Amino acid sequence: MSARIIDGKAVAGRLRGQLAERIARLPFRPGLRVVRVGDDPASGVYVRNKDRAAAAAGFDSATVQLPVDTRESDLLMLVEDLNIDPAVDGILVQLPLPPQIRPDLVIAAIDPAKDVDGFHPVNAGRLATQQPGLVPCTPKGVMHLLREAGVALAGARAVVLGRSQIVGRPMAQLLLQADCTVTLAHSRTRDLAAECRRAEILVAAVGRPEMVRGDWVGEGAVVIDVGINRLPDGRLVGDVAFAEAAERAAAITPVPGGVGPMTIACLLENTLEAALARRGTQG
Ligand SMILES: NC(=O)C1=CN([C@@H]2O[C@H](COP(=O)(O)OP(=O)(O)OC[C@H]3O[C@@H](n4cnc5c(N)ncnc54)[C@H](OP(=O)(O)O)[C@@H]3O)[C@@H](O)[C@H]2O)C=CC1
Ligand SMILES: Nc1nc(=O)c2c([nH]1)NC[C@@H]1CN(c3ccc(C(=O)N[C@@H](CCC(=O)O)C(=O)O)cc3)C=[N+]21
Incomplete structure (x- = not known):
């Protein structure tokens, strides 16, 4: 047997197109902030691809780049600022983090309603108990x-x-x-x-x-x-x-x-979902 190739790039492209159409009909632009600490090269590809995809689909997207020696307390304060910023619907803190920063603490600091990675224990718990949440x-x-x-x-x-x-x-x-x-x-x-x-x-x-x-x-x-x-x-x-x-x-x-490519398309899908849920609308 010779396998059929499942073309993730094509499926992701269609999903992003559908998201772009939905966003074009909204009276606001869903906001996404990606926080990157240091310059892990693997994260670089992801952050670049994400930026391009988010902008093309009509998101208000920006990357916050912090130095590799950023203190944990400073990152936690930034997360808190993003939590209370009404223009921000989704927060993603790029992993891995440098060794002085505990990832569990940072993830737990993100407002679960803005946790577009779906990594917060509240969202993990919702998934495990079959309740709606960010996946x-x-x-x-x-x-x-x-x-x-x-x-x-x-x-x-x-x-x-x-x-x-x-x-x-x-x-x-x-x-x-x-x-x-x-x-x-x-x-x-x-x-x-x-x-x-x-x-x-x-x-x-x-x-x-x-x-x-x-x-x-x-x-x-x-x-x-x-x-x-x-x-x-x-x-x-x-x-x-x-x-x-x-x-x-x-x-x-x-x-x-x-x-x-599907990971990135779903990040955008989660950001749109978070934006609609936070604003109490179905889009
Ligand atoms: N396509 C995408 O968008 C993404 C891709 N990735 C990629 O997916 C892969 C996995 O990522 P992630 O889940 O974060 O990795 P982790 O390193 O967090 O987890 C790896 C898992 O694989 C298990 N494992 C490791 N070595 C072996 C082995 N020799 N035999 C059996 N099991 C083993 C580990 O077992 P144990 O628990 O027992 O240690 C662990 O459960 C990576 O290549 C990563 O780059 C990750 C995220 C997104
Ligand atoms: N908080 C957080 N959330 C993540 O989801 C997360 C993360 N941190 N840290 C890093 C990993 C890795 N990851 C990738 C996603 C897409 C591609 C991707 O788009 N890959 C393309 C192109 C790869 C290339 O050309 O180099 C492909 O597979 O076709 C790669 C890697 C998300 N991650």
Whole structure:
């Protein structure tokens, strides 16, 4: 079998177009502020792509760049300023943060109504208890892709490889909400390859370049590669060995051009949602 490619770039482009149309009809521009501390190069790509996408879709978007030696208390004060600024609907503090700043403290300081990353414990709790809230962008983007690709979710065996707070765990929650039978695998899982092979839907989010080999993929599985890994030679690869996996999968996302662009589109979607909810309108 040779897999169908799930074109995340195209799906994200359509989603951004729909958001732009909705924003054009609003009497205000939803405001997004991205806070970047230091100059982690991986964050650089993301911040650049996001800025371009947000501006093109009609958001009032700006990046606040702080020096790498910023004190935790100063970042917390900035977050508080953004919390009370009526023009700001969404706040994203770019991760990772430098070692002198505790990320949990900063995330907890963000107004949950403006937490467009969906990382605040209140939003994580809402997701876990099936209440409406802001949902993390990457797993939300993966669900969009699965639906766009026409993947049957109810009853499907889904394996999520990776259990981070920002990808793996919320991903499992969303798949469960869609009635998949969900397995969360991680670094302590025995026989990862066998767990993965059982999956009808395999979502890889481990941050290990091409760790998922072709023989980890079941015949006809749908493979979603969340990983974004920069190799020493500059190439960008996923957590899945793409060519090998594509021989067995029914459908697969590429890197780049798969989940990455969906993360940005969903960030914009969350910002619009936050803006409408804060202003008590449906748009
Ligand atoms: N496309 C996008 O928009 C985004 C992409 N990413 C990418 O997704 C990947 C994962 O990111 P993130 O979730 O933040 O990563 P984390 O490092 O926070 O989590 C990695 C997870 O993978 C597990 N893991 C690591 N090594 C192994 C191994 N050898 N075998 C089994 N499990 C392992 C860890 O297990 P344990 O818990 O046991 O330690 C952990 O649960 C990265 O490549 C990142 O760049 C991230 C965010 C957005
Ligand atoms: N608070 C916070 N929220 C995040 O969501 C967050 C973060 N911090 N820190 C960094 C990670 C990583 N991340 C990416 C999103 C999109 C692409 C992306 O657009 N990728 C494109 C292009 C990549 C390229 O060309 O280099 C693609 O995969 O096709 C990449 C990386 C969001 N993250």
